[in-house]
Amino acid sequence: MKSLREWLKWAEEKQVAIGHFNVSDSEGFKAVTEAAEELDVPVIIGVSEKERTFLGVAEIRALVKIKQDEGKPVFLNADHTYSVEASKEAVDNHFDSVIIDGAEKPYLENVLMTKEVVGYAKGRTLIEGELGFIGQGSTLLDNIPDGVSIETQTTPEDAEKFVKETGVDLFAPSVGNIHGLVKAGEPKLNIERIGEIRKIVPVPLVLHGASGNTDEEIKEAIEAGIRVVHINTELRLAYKKGVEKGLSSDELAPYKFMALGVEEMKKLVTHKLKVFNGIN
Numbered sequence: 001m002k003s004l005r006e007w008l009k010w011a012e013e014k015q016v017a018i019g020h021f022n023v024s025d026s027e028g029f030k031a032v033t034e035a036a037e038e039l040d041v042p043v044i045i046g047v048s049e050k051e052r053t054f055l056g057v058a059e060i061r062a063l064v065k066i067k068q069d070e071g072k073p074v075f076l077n078a079d080h081t082y083s084v085e086a087s088k089e090a091v092d093n094h095f096d097s098v099i100i101d102g103a104e105k106p107y108l109e110n111v112l113m114t115k116e117v118v119g120y121a122k123g124r125t126l127i128e129g130e131l132g133f134i135g136q137g138s139t140l141l142d143n144i145p146d147g148v149s150i151e152t153q154t155t156p157e158d159a160e161k162f163v164k165e166t167g168v169d170l171f172a173p174s175v176g177n178i179h180g181l182v183k184a185g186e187p188k189l190n191i192e193r194i195g196e197i198r199k200i201v202p203v204p205l206v207l208h209g210a211s212g213n214t215d216e217e218i219k220e221a222i223e224a225g226i227r228v229v230h231i232n233t234e235l236r237l238a239y240k241k242g243v244e245k246g247l248s249s250d251e252l253a254p255y256k257f258m259a260l261g262v263e264e265m266k267k268l269v270t271h272k273l274k275v276f277n278g279i280n
């Protein structure tokens, strides 16, 4: 079976992006993997520190392993991991990739912690680093979070330096993207900046916080060099909408009222995967 590293090369050759969707339970897992299987595309399951605490690290690893043993291109990412310790735990638990998130820390501290995790992984797990703060948490926001502005967007020079100094396998820049969904409207993605960073950074670029960005913008970002796109907030909204519908019926069986949540998530994931993979 092709590894995540090989699928990233495939995405680069095809000029597409691999979808990354966060889940915190087996319903989310079912929705994301069914959508990817039906479209026959690779997919990354993301679990943040809190999501994997709720679901269980060994439990989500086991679910993904079942798919991988069947030869399905389903991969597991330890999303936003804020400590070196928790990152090492994810490496030890055979996650396919880990994001060590030092984006809110001073540059040097971010470099040192990221470098330590890269050294620990020794290529067993792909390590993603982040530079440029884009807020935290996948929720509905009234305004753009404090500390995020055009000035905090990642410059091509800093990106090149950071990737070289840390040795990361994947890189997440701040390019107008924001974690969560801004109710008053999302800022625009800085497509030009993505292209500039892509030109001098030799590793795949990851777009976080793509909930709320239009399909058109995301397509342009992929054309400019994005190879992984993260969706969480929109998936949470879809899930809640479906479950609310299920709960307002007379159904008592969880597999019936929860099924509506799965259905809503699956619809959303299918749509996003078509956009990311250039499928009409």
Ligand SMILES: [Zn+2]
Pocket (backbone or CB within 6 Å): 080, 179, 208, 209, 230
């Ligand atoms: Zn993120």
